[in-house]
Amino acid sequence: MAFGPFLLLALMEGLVTAAVLALAAAGLSLVFGVMRVVNVAHGEFYMLGAILAWVVASVVPGPPAVGFVAALVIAPVLVGALAAAADGLILKRLHYDPEATIVATIGLLYMIQQATLSLYGPNANPVPAPFEWRIQLPWFGYSGYKLFVVLAAGVVLLALWIFMRRTKAGLIMRATQVDRTTARSFGINVDLVYMGTFALGAGLAALAGVLIVPIQQAQYLMGGDPLLLSFIVVIIGGLGSLRGTLIAALVIGLSDGTISMFFTPTLAKIIATLLVAMVLVFRPQGLFGARA
Amino acid sequence: MALEVVSLSSGYGPITVLHGVSFRAEPGRVSCIMGRNGAGKSTLLKCLMGLVPARSGTITLNGVALHGLPAHEVPRRGIAYVPQGRRLFGPLTVAENLAIGGLVTGNRPETLHRVLTLFPRLRERLTQTAATLSGGEQQMLAIARALCLDPRVLLLDEPTEGLQPSMIALIQEAIVVLKARGVAVVLVEQRVDAVLKLADRVAFMVSGRIVEDRDVSGLRADADAFRTYVGV
Known part of the structure; x- marks a missing residue:
């Protein structure tokens, strides 16, 4: 294949990575921004989304699209409910102390991972794409489902932006993010806001897991890479900045896609890590984060 | 709607800041709390809002207990x-910010509408971020945000601190309007002239205790009280 079409293919693959990454990282950024909690278990919510998508797709009868649509709704809701329970049972009891919650979410990571291994097993299972449509370009054919992933992630992120900027709940979350004590003195139940935020963040990760599972396979260790990349994205974009997260996800996703195709995936990770190191040295608050 | 505080004690961790404070705020009156830095004035207001828990004593609004309520229930x-x-x-x-207040x-x-009539300058700044306002406008917004709650009791912690005279006058006018509307105002203030102009009663705090609670008319000719308890 000539360089031009090969570059186009690499960019399209990168766009898919960026879209899924943006969803997962938006959840991580939201949780840190509002709650100041670094959620090390975030990748496991992504993994649970993928596993639950496989479960739902397996039990729902009919064509793959029916099971997939059901998974798109059920998996984020169930994972969000699990996250809400984890918030009430663990994080709230630690008074959302930043250091203690890091340790607690590491524990949560292992609990979810080992529970999944026990219940689901070590195998990787495929989930069929909801449709098999392919777009035929002059140089190569491309999966219509992958384009759907980009579109779906874009729609969800736009909805998230509208939710945060245009709704009462989003306003309450942003006020809590700025000053939780003052928010309390205006009648905002901060504990409820935190529970909702943690559930929403986990739900976004689970949604990313559902979207990716027809491309990758559902497996209990699949949460590691998205966690690492999500941290890279939110550090570069600025912890707590949704806009920064989206831009950084695009940069990292596209560079990951192109470098992986032209060279190796390992080189892509090395460059992303170097980029994080440079950001931490020269602009520790991230490209769009507020200085502490 | 009278706010009544009886034998209130509170503090942070092992430190007790308020020692058996008793205090009353009446509708349509400005009750002022004065004292030196560290006397416990701000802690008292935080305790009334439930932001610092009461260790003992009672806080009631028209006989209904407020102490023990979670902080987010107090503004309700x-x-x-x-x-x-x-x-x-x-x-x-x-x-x-105003939407959060309401x-x-x-x-x-x-x-x-009523709040923006009181502070018309804010009407011109509605789409501006709060951080970009001048100090005086920020203070107006802080008061306006609280007024969006349509309060029966308003707690003000040094509202004129660091403001230029024209802004101080605007904020004092707003307090007079609120008083006329029947709001019970609790004002923590260090400026004697402001207290004499606005207050109906003045309570002096020393080391977490209210040592004197007097009608302001009796204080006009008694500069010693201010010198003794506030140092001015």
Whole structure:
């Protein structure tokens, strides 16, 4: 294949990575921004989304699209409910102390991972794409489902932006993010806001897991890479900045896609890590984060 | 709606800041609390808002207990708070700050209209972020945000601190209007001239205790009280 079409293919693959990454990282950024909690278990919510998508797709009868649509709704809701329970049972009891919650979410990571291994097993299972449509370009054919992933992630992120900027709940979350004590003195139940935020963040990760599972396979260790990349994205974009997260996800996703195709995936990770190191040295608050 | 505090004790961790404070705020009256730095004035207001838990004593509004309520329930009872240093939601716009103020009352348009009539300058700044306002405008917004709650009791912690005279006059006028509307105002203030102009009663705090609680008319000719308890 000539360089031009090969570059186009690499960019399209990168766009898919960026879209899924943006969803997962938006959840991580939201949780840190509002709650100041670094959620090390975030990748496991992504993994649970993928596993639950496989479960739902397996039990729902009919064509793959029916099971997939059901998974798109059920998996984020169930994972969000699990996250809400984890918030009430663990994080709230630690008074959302930043250091203690890091340790607690590491524990949560292992609990979810080992529970999944026990219940689901070590195998990787495929989930069929909801449709098999392919777009035929002059140089190569491309999966219509992958384009759907980009579109779906874009729609969800736009909805998230509208939710945060245009709704009462989003306003309450942003006020809590700025000053939780003052928010309390205006009648905002901060504990409820935190529970909702943690559930929403986990739900976004689970949604990313559902979207990716027809491309990758559902497996209990699949949460590691998205966690690492999500941290890279939110550090570069600025912890707590949704806009920064989206831009950084695009940069990292596209560079990951192109470098992986032209060279190796390992080189892509090395460059992303170097980029994080440079950001931490020269602009520790991230490209769009507020200085502490 | 009288706010009544009886034998209130409170503090932070092992430190007790308030020692058996008793205090009363009446509707349509300005009750002022004065004292040196560290006397416990701000802690008293935080304790009334439930932001610092009461260890003993009672806080009631028209006989209904407020002590022990979670902090987010206190404003639902009609108590609004303007903290020291304003503590605005800086990245949010003026309109959004006011919307947060009116959350518990459902953001009634008539309340917002009344608040913006009191502070017309804010009407021109509705889409501006709070952090970009001048100091005086920020203080107006802090008070306006609290008024969006349509409070029966308003707690103000040094609202004129660091402001230029024209802004101080505007804020004092606003307090007079609120008093006329029957709001019980609790004012923590260090400026003697402001206290003499606005207050009906003055309580002096020393080391977490109210040592004297007097009608302001008796204080006009008694500069010694201010010198003794406030150092001015």
